[in-house]
Amino acid sequence: MTSRPEFYRFHNGEKAALQFADAEYADRVAGLRKILVDNGVDAAVFSSMHNISYYSGFTYCAFGRPYALVVTATECVTISAGIDAGQPWRRCYGDNITYTDWQRDNYWRAILSVTGTGKVIGYESDHLSLQQKSKLDSFLSPSATKDLYEPTMRQRMxxxxxxxxxxxxxxxxxxxxxxxxxxxxxxxxxxxxxxxxxxxxxxxxxxxxxxxxxxxxxxxxxxxxxxxxxxxxxxxxxxxxxxxxxxxxxxxxxxxxxxxxxxxxxxxxxxxxxxxxxxxxxxxxxxxxxxxxxxxxxxxxxxxxxxxxxxxxxxxxxxxxxxxxxxxxxxxxxxxxxxxxxxxxxxxxxxxxxxxxxxxxxxxxxxxxxxxxxxxxxxxxxxxxxxxxxxxxxxxxxxxxx
The missing domain is CATH 3.90.230.10 (Creatinase/methionine aminopeptidase superfamily)
Structure with missing residues (x-):
């Protein structure tokens, strides 16, 4: 029996022209990384459509599935569902990982592959559900969590x-x-x-x-x-x-x-x-x-x-x-x-x-x-x-x- 992956990279086609130049997204992510440093955060795990779109250019269509953007000091990675195939990678600034749906919570396993365990994780209190916050704690085993709702909102203002x-x-x-x-x-x-x-x-x-x-x-x-x-x-x-x-x-x-x-x-x-x-x-x-x-x-x-x-x-x-x-x-x-x-x-x-x-x-x-x-x-x-x-x-x- 062929083993099925929990997640993979499906970089299909060529990167599309985004709504803004790469330099614009680089500036936004640089501003976010300053927020991470100021708040002692190792990795931001964003789940909201607005922050994912703001920092990566990818505006997702959830249809009952979770999406994410993970930003660390060196990585900027969107996490998307397999149903979207290569479109999230084509339409985002940075890297993309596709998670599969044959096993529950492959979404969190894909996020874990970027963040690792035991880190200080930033999240959005205005969007992350209680259920997903529990899974964040279980899969990522953070040493601490920090709410980034307000500082990211102020950056977007x-x-x-x-x-x-x-x-x-x-x-x-x-x-x-x-x-x-x-x-x-x-x-x-x-x-x-x-x-x-x-x-x-x-x-x-x-x-x-x-x-x-x-x-x-x-x-x-x-x-x-x-x-x-x-x-x-x-x-x-x-x-x-x-x-x-x-x-x-x-x-x-x-x-x-x-x-x-x-x-x-x-x-x-x-x-x-x-x-x-x-x-x-x-x-x-x-x-x-x-x-x-x-x-x-x-x-x-x-x-x-x-x-x-x-x-x-x-x-x-x-x-x-x-x-x-x-x-x-x-x-x-x-x-x-x-x-x-x-x-x-x-x-x-x-x-x-x-x-x-x-x-x-x-x-x-x-x-x-x-x-x-x-x-x-x-x-x-x-x-x-x-x-x-x-x-x-x-x-x-x-x-x-x-």
Missing amino acids: HKSAAELEMIRAGAAVADVGGYAIRDAVKEGAREIDVAMAGRDAMELEIAKRFPDAEYRDTWVWFQSGINTDGAHNPVTARRLQRGDILSLNTFPMISGYYTALERTMFVGEVDDASLQYWEANVGAHELGISLLQPGASCAEVTDQINAFFAERDMLQYRTFGYGHSFGVLSHYYGREAGLELREDIDTVLEPGMVISMEPMLTIADGQPGAGGYREHDILIITEDGNENITGYPYGPDFNVVG
């Missing part, structure tokens, strides 16, 4: 020049989707029809701008009427009616990098009560943009926008924080939780950070002006202010359509 270029491109693609949606809005159209128009336009634009990329997960949430009450409500087949409030949300995904455009719209006309809320939310949006300055803290910005709404007796309609970081994230992975515009976040804005301004008010069904009002721009913090990289217009002058 500060974008390189190459990342900023990628994020600017993503914002431009989101605008393309926005204009396609605006053109598709008309009485009687279904939410799904309008959403598909925006998605298709963005995917074509991404393929034009990034011919060597992998394409996945670009999407649109286009909501109407009562469906606008939540920011993440799925698309339906509801047909648009004259006077409907609409929420335009375009989300291009480019090699693991998410960007967004969100706008309030109305079909044909907007009533006075709705206009009052809409204009107030636009005012909060403009105020928020002006407050995103280097040296300001997330909590300070939040408090000032809260005061703006409180003066208008509208603060009770606020539904979530006013913005968040951008980079390697998506609707199902990643989050730089230390850079969100909330009362409990004291992070100070610094040049090179990227953050959204996205105030939202929700008025309950049956009340005058019912619906969800939301605007969303992406801002790069600069040395002396910010750069707004969202181009699609906001407000009633442009967004009463159909």
